[in-house]
Amino acid sequence: MMAQKVDVAKREAESNANxxxxxxxxxxxxxxxxxxxxxxxxxxxxxxxxxxxxxxVLGIMMGAKLYAPNAADLLDMLGFLGDLGSGLLYLIxxxxxxxxxxxxxxxxxxxxxxxxxxxxxxxxxxxDAHSIAIGRKP
Amino acid sequence: xxLAPSHxxxxxxxxxxxxxxxGITQRSTPRAMVRYGAYCFVLFLVAVIAASWLMxxxxx
Numbered sequence: 278m279m280a281q282k283v284d285v286a287k288r289e290a291e292s293n294a295n296x297x298x299x300x301x302x303x304x305x306x307x308x309x310x311x312x313x314x315x316x317x318x319x320x321x322x323x324x325x326x327x328x329x330x331x332x333x334v335l336g337i338m339m340g341a342k343l344y345a346p347n348a349a350d351l352l353d354m355l356g357f358l359g360d361l362g363s364g365l366l367y368l369i370x371x372x373x374x375x376x377x378x379x380x381x382x383x384x385x386x387x388x389x390x391x392x393x394x395x396x397x398x399x400x401x402x403x404x405d406a407h408s409i410a411i412g413r414k415p
Numbered sequence: 416x417x418l419a420p421s422h423x424x425x426x427x428x429x430x431x432x433x434x435x436x437x438g439i440t441q442r443s444t445p446r447a448m449v450r451y452g453a454y455c456f457v458l459f460l461v462a463v464i465a466a467s468w469l470m471x472x473x474x475x
Contacts, residue, residue, distance in 0.1 A: 320445075321439050324435055324439060325435075325436065325439060328431075328432040328435045328436055329432075329436070331432060332428075332429075332432040335418065335428060338416060338417060338418040339417070339418050339419065339420070339425075340417060382419065383422075384418070384419045384420065384425065387422075387425045387429075390429075391425075391428075391429065394429070394433065395432075398432070398433060398436040401436060401440050402436060402439070402440055404440075405439065405440040414443055415443050415444075
């Protein structure tokens with residue numbers, strides 16, 4: 278009877294950790310650093326928020342092209358997936374019509390890489406928040 | 416508002432932000448994070464300077 282109760286409590290705790298892990302993953306993807314902030318890792322969360330946001334904004338200011346889904350071009354699709362990693366930053370910028378001008382100067386090409394890499398780094402950070410939430414990382 | 420930094424400034428900015436994220440995500444303790452972040456930053460810069468010299472010698 279006692280063992281059964283312990284088993285149920287253990288399963289419940291695992292289920293809660295899993296739920297928290299997925300919430301941290303999704304929050305971290307949507308808003309850079311939100312996954313870490315949710316888990317009260319304030320320093321890491323603020324650094325991730327600052328770094329990813331600065332990288333994304335600098336990219337846009339450099340004249341980056343924001344990729345849109347284009348099944349006809351594999352490179353465009355890869356760029357789109359990278360951009361999408363920034364979550365709301367990408368969705369809002371795309372909705373505001375930013376990054377639609379053609380790339381004309383070399384720094385604009387760098388800007389496009391800044392935006393794609395910001396998205397990829399944000400995905401790494403979101404996975405890191407998930408790992409912390411489920412106890413895989415301290 | 417637009418921004419047109421030089422190539423080297425772009426590399427430094429890129430290296431700073433990427434190194435911060437690498438440090439935070441790839442190590443567990445604050446001390447190890449700082450060390451790994453600094454290590455990545457230096458590697459970025461050394462790789463860029465080495466590649467630049469390589470391209471210079473190919474061109475000349």
